Amino acid sequence: MSNERKLIITSGEKIVGDIIEKDGDFTFKYDDSWIGSKESFDMSPKIKKTLKIHSGNQIKNFLENLLPEGTIRKRIAENNKTDDKDIIKLLEITGRDAAGALQVYSEEDFKNLKYKSSEVHTISIDELATGIKREGSALNYITSVGLKPSLSGAQDKIACRYDKANKTISFPTNGGATTHILKPNSVARDTHHKLLELSALNELVSMRLAKKILSNVPSTCFYESTERDLFIVERYDRMVEKTDIKRIHQFDFCQYFGIGSADKYEVSNSGGSIGSYGIKKLLEAIRDKSEESLDVDSFLDWIIYNYLIENTDSHLKNISMISTGSGFKLAPYYDMTSVGFYRDGAIFLFDNHFAFLIGGVSKMNDIGDHHWTLLAKDLGLAQGIFLEKIKNMSIKISRDLPEVYNELKKEITNAKNLKGTEKILKYIGTSVKEKSYRCLINTKYKNIREKCLECDKALSTKTASKSVLGIGPECLMKIEK
Numbered sequence: 444m445s446n447e448r449k450l451i452i453t454s455g456e457k458i459v460g461d462i463i464e465k466d467g468d469f470t471f472k473y474d475d476s477w478i479g480s481k482e483s484f485d486m487s488p489k490i491k492k493t494l495k496i497h498s499g500n501q502i503k504n505f506l507e508n509l510l511p512e513g514t515i516r517k518r519i520a521e522n523n524k525t526d527d528k529d530i531i532k533l534l535e536i537t538g539r540d541a542a543g544a545l546q547v548y549s550e551e552d553f554k555n556l557k558y559k560s561s562e563v564h565t566i567s568i569d570e571l572a573t574g575i576k577r578e579g580s581a582l583n584y585i586t587s588v589g590l591k592p593s594l595s596g597a598q599d600k601i602a603c604r605y606d607k608a609n610k611t612i613s614f615p616t617n618g619g620a621t622t623h624i625l626k627p628n629s630v631a632r633d634t635h636h637k638l639l640e641l642s643a644l645n646e647l648v649s650m651r652l653a654k655k656i657l658s659n660v661p662s663t664c665f666y667e668s669t670e671r672d673l674f675i676v677e678r679y680d681r682m683v684e685k686t687d688i689k690r691i692h693q694f695d696f697c698q699y700f701g702i703g704s705a706d707k708y709e710v711s712n713s714g715g716s717i718g719s720y721g722i723k724k725l726l727e728a729i730r731d732k733s734e735e736s737l738d739v740d741s742f743l744d745w746i747i748y749n750y751l752i753e754n755t756d757s758h759l760k761n762i763s764m765i766s767t768g769s770g771f772k773l774a775p776y777y778d779m780t781s782v783g784f785y786r787d788g789a790i791f792l793f794d795n796h797f798a799f800l801i802g803g804v805s806k807m808n809d810i811g812d813h814h815w816t817l818l819a820k821d822l823g824l825a826q827g828i829f830l831e832k833i834k835n836m837s838i839k840i841s842r843d844l845p846e847v848y849n850e851l852k853k854e855i856t857n858a859k860n861l862k863g864t865e866k867i868l869k870y871i872g873t874s875v876k877e878k879s880y881r882c883l884i885n886t887k888y889k890n891i892r893e894k895c896l897e898c899d900k901a902l903s904t905k906t907a908s909k910s911v912l913g914i915g916p917e918c919l920m921k922i923e924k
């Protein structure tokens with residue numbers, strides 16, 4: 444008896460190819476109809492359709508990276524009485540609406556496939572929040588109503604359609620595309636982890652601020668309820684065309700490099716493990732494979748933004764490329780959170796390591812001007828490029844923080860969340876101030892502290908040393924009141 448297992452991969456109504464797994468070895472074969480189709484794309488720049496058959500870790504890891512991770516993966520495996528290492532079985536369960544355009548089916552499911560299925564299960568967003576609270580997690584909730592989880596990542600989340608005007612959430616029941624990703628706030632295990640309860644709010648604040656600072660960030664919103672708060676982000680890999688929702692192909696950088704999700708960090712949050720894929724390799728890949736010439740600079744901005752707000756979770760699965768039709772470009776930036784904010788409480792939940800080495804170091808407080816200069820040299824860039832970006836972005840963030848606060852004040856009504864918003868913005872403001880001060884104190888920028896670029900007034904030595912370089916304390920203080 445053959446011990447081969449097979450999966451079919453589709454995109455829209457077309458077959459992309461099939462996967463054969465035998466004794467843990469994976470082979471992917473592009474379908475001839477896909478190779479010949481005008482709308483087809485490469486699965487990734489390293490899995491090109493000019494070569495019909497691909498195998499090895501590049502394929503196995505490409506597929507593994509479509510799966511949820513960590514405890515969420517374990518729970519899905521348990522719920523379905525399967526092994527959490529069984530990529531094929533887990534893809535049969537979760538592969539219908541993964542990130543990007545690819546859909547994965549077992550042979551059996553493919554036979555019964557109805558394209559253009561419009562079946563949806565709709566509930567009010569309040570019912571969803573209550574359901575998540577009742578069941579303990581978003582994953583438990585969707586499982587309890589007979590739906591399937593789909594997205595990668597380690598956090599609890601649901602892919603869905605969100606109708607803001609009618610306050611409803613819909614779940615396609617037969618492989619239809621979703622348009623939003625929704626994450627409930629985390630539940631604190633004990634009082635030391637209390638700040639984690641602001642996780643949905645933290646992502647909202649960090650993403651909203653990012654939308655003002657970085658070139659391309661999706662729209663986000665927040666739903667407050669007494670049960671669970673929900674962070675909601677629009678999917679940039681979906682395009683709504685009248686009644687049709689088109690999927691757009693994307694892949695993350697673990698998929699690009701052909702490594703497993705376990706290797707997504709160059710440096711883990713605890714600093715305990717060091718991987719082999721960092722900024723230099725990412726930059727080479729983007730330079731080489733992106734059709735968008737501004738992507739290299741935009742990528743450097745993404746690094747600096749993550750550094751300044753202490754998003755230490757900017758690993759290789761939190762940056763992706765998306766199909767342009769003729770090739771690929773960087774996808775909009777997602778999953779940004781001030782992780783440092785959680786350390787502001789009574790306990791160090793996370794050691795404070797950046798996800799990438801900067802000039803050989805990763806501990807946040809160790810990174811200074813020297814390391815950014817070393818990194819610039821190593822990348823063959825102008826030596827002062829990162830320091831210039833730190834200066835300009837610090838000023839921009841400090842100016843934009845009050846605006847973000849005013850924007851969010853209109854959307855957030857619950858007193859706890861309003862206070863939380865102030866707290867997160869204040870943390871970010873202080874973090875930016877500290878980092879710009881540390882990185883720029885020894886450079887040519889030190890003189891600009893003497894004068895405020897906002898109002899052109901001379902600053903006293905006391906306020907100057909407290910300010911973000913180049914900007915007077917006034918707008919910073921607005922948020923700190």
Ligand SMILES: Nc1ncnc2c1ncn2[C@@H]1O[C@H](COP(=O)(O)OP(=O)(O)OP(=O)(O)O)[C@@H](O)[C@H]1O
Binds near residue numbers: 512763
């Ligand atoms: N707005 C978006 N549009 C399209 N795809 C997205 C969007 N946000 C995230 N994704 C995709 O979904 C995956 C999971 O989302 P996300 O990174 O937010 O989850 P997470 O569980 O918080 O991740 P992590 O494990 O990094 O904590 C991402 O790796 C990316 O491929």
Ligand SMILES: [Mg+2]
Binds near residue numbers: 596597761
């Ligand atoms: Mg992520």
